[in-house]
Amino acid sequence: MKAILIIAVLLLSVAIMGCTTNTQETSTPTDTEVNNTFNEFENTLLDETNEIDIGSII
Amino acid sequence: MRQLITALLLITIMQVVSAQEIDDIKTMHLPTGAVLRFVQLEKQLSLKILHGERVIETITGLDNASEITQLEDILDELRLIKQEVFIYTDPVNIANLTETAIKFVDLKNESITLINEFRTIAHELLGDYNLTELRAQIGRLDNNETKALQNRVKTLVKEYNAAIVRNTLKVMNVNAEEIANAIIEGNLTKAEIKEQVMNSYKNIRQTVKANTLLTIREQIAKKGANDTALLEQTRNNMTKRVIAQARERINNVRDSIKERIQNRIGDVNQ
Numbered sequence: 538m539k540a541i542l543i544i545a546v547l548l549l550s551v552a553i554m555g556c557t558t559n560t561q562e563t564s565t566p567t568d569t570e571v572n573n574t575f576n577e578f579e580n581t582l583l584d585e586t587n588e589i590d591i592g593s594i595i
Numbered sequence: 596m597r598q599l600i601t602a603l604l605l606i607t608i609m610q611v612v613s614a615q616e617i618d619d620i621k622t623m624h625l626p627t628g629a630v631l632r633f634v635q636l637e638k639q640l641s642l643k644i645l646h647g648e649r650v651i652e653t654i655t656g657l658d659n660a661s662e663i664t665q666l667e668d669i670l671d672e673l674r675l676i677k678q679e680v681f682i683y684t685d686p687v688n689i690a691n692l693t694e695t696a697i698k699f700v701d702l703k704n705e706s707i708t709l710i711n712e713f714r715t716i717a718h719e720l721l722g723d724y725n726l727t728e729l730r731a732q733i734g735r736l737d738n739n740e741t742k743a744l745q746n747r748v749k750t751l752v753k754e755y756n757a758a759i760v761r762n763t764l765k766v767m768n769v770n771a772e773e774i775a776n777a778i779i780e781g782n783l784t785k786a787e788i789k790e791q792v793m794n795s796y797k798n799i800r801q802t803v804k805a806n807t808l809l810t811i812r813e814q815i816a817k818k819g820a821n822d823t824a825l826l827e828q829t830r831n832n833m834t835k836r837v838i839a840q841a842r843e844r845i846n847n848v849r850d851s852i853k854e855r856i857q858n859r860i861g862d863v864n865q
Contacts, residue, residue: 565801566808571793574808577815579789581621581759583752589619589635591703592710594646595717595730 616700616829621822623696625758626689631751632699633683636706638744640677643710644670645741646733650713653729654720662720668852669713675844676706684747693828700829701836708859753779756788766810769795 566574622628647670651663680702682688689695721729757775764771774791777783783791799807841856848856 564805566805570808571796574812574815575789575793575796578759578763578792578811579785581815581818582756582785582788583622583631584785585749585752587618587752589632589639589703590615591636591639591643591706592714593730594643594710594713595650595721595726595733 617822617826619703620696620700620825620829621818622755623692623699623825624818624821625755626686626692627751627755627758629689629692629695629699630684630686631748631755633680634744634747634751636699636703637677637680637684638741638748640673640680640706641741641744642737643706644673644677645736645738647673647713649733649736650717650721650729653724654717657721657724665716665855666713666720668855669709669716671848671852672709672844672856673706675848676702676709693825696825697829697836701833701840704833705837705840756783756785760788760792762814763792763811764795766814767795767799767807769799 619632622631647666651666651670654663654666683695683698718726757778760774760778761771764774774788774795777791778788796804796807838860841860845853845856
């Protein structure tokens with residue numbers, strides 16, 4: 538009886554942990570997280586002003 | 596004295612340009628980004644050669660014609676570097692991105708050294724000449740070659756951005772072609788591209804948003820780490836490589852340039 542109880546508690550714990558992990562994975566990112574990520578993404582893009590410089594001849 | 600100045604310039608340049616190099620090579624994880632940097636370098640070299648020719652004309656007008664040989668030699672060296680740079684403006688010649696990035700950094704640093712050397716000698720020969728006026732004159736110079744190169748830069752920037760967007764939208768499992776075409780055929784700014792990609796993100800299923808965002812962040816972080824590793828590789832044995840390349844070039848140039856290159860090798864070795 539005691540063994541069954543222990544196994545039940547363990548299974549319950551595993552189930553709770555699984556739910557928690559699942560919730561973390563699917564929780565919607567905040568606006569700040571989204572904005573920060575896409576700002577970083579924007580920084581990986583280029584425009585024509587992104588020139589290289591080898592100095593002035595005079 | 597000039598050799599000492601050159602040696603000091605070379606050492607200073609190698610330290611100062613390092614911070615800028617990370618910005619230069621960050622595009623070189625993609626073949627389009629690598630070609631872009633070489634086309635930009637080719638354009639810069641074309642412009643500097645054009646400017647240098649005007650400076651030599653000005654000095655010749657000051658009756659210093661006998662002293663312009665060194666400046667002409669430097670321009671010839673820049674022309675040789677430009678020929679080498681041109682090879683890498685064809686994607687077919689870009690086999691290994693790391694080696695290509697190392698080559699780019701070396702050729703750019705050599706160009707900077709030569710341009711600094713040219714400037715130092717030209718300032719001596721120009722004496723009291725009005726440099727502000729001369730700079731204004733040469734600043735307006737361009738030709739068909741530099742215009743064509745600038746147009747190619749514009750196209751490559753668009754192609755590079757389209758490639759970045761394709762990689763990001765692939766993570767979202769979204770068809771990228773509509774946005775990629777809008778980038779290539781239009782004039783979207785970086786902010787506008789970001790908005791379009793963000794809109795695509797907002798439309799994906801709620802349940803996959805967190806994982807998708809995480810993957811995008813991981814992609815960006817991984818690229819940052821790769822850029823830093825690549826920068827380290829470009830710094831390794833830089834001096835040895837520059838000397839080896841200068842020696843290789845020595846076989847193709849006339850005696851006066853050979854002597855100048857040999858002097859530079861001596862300066863670097865000290």
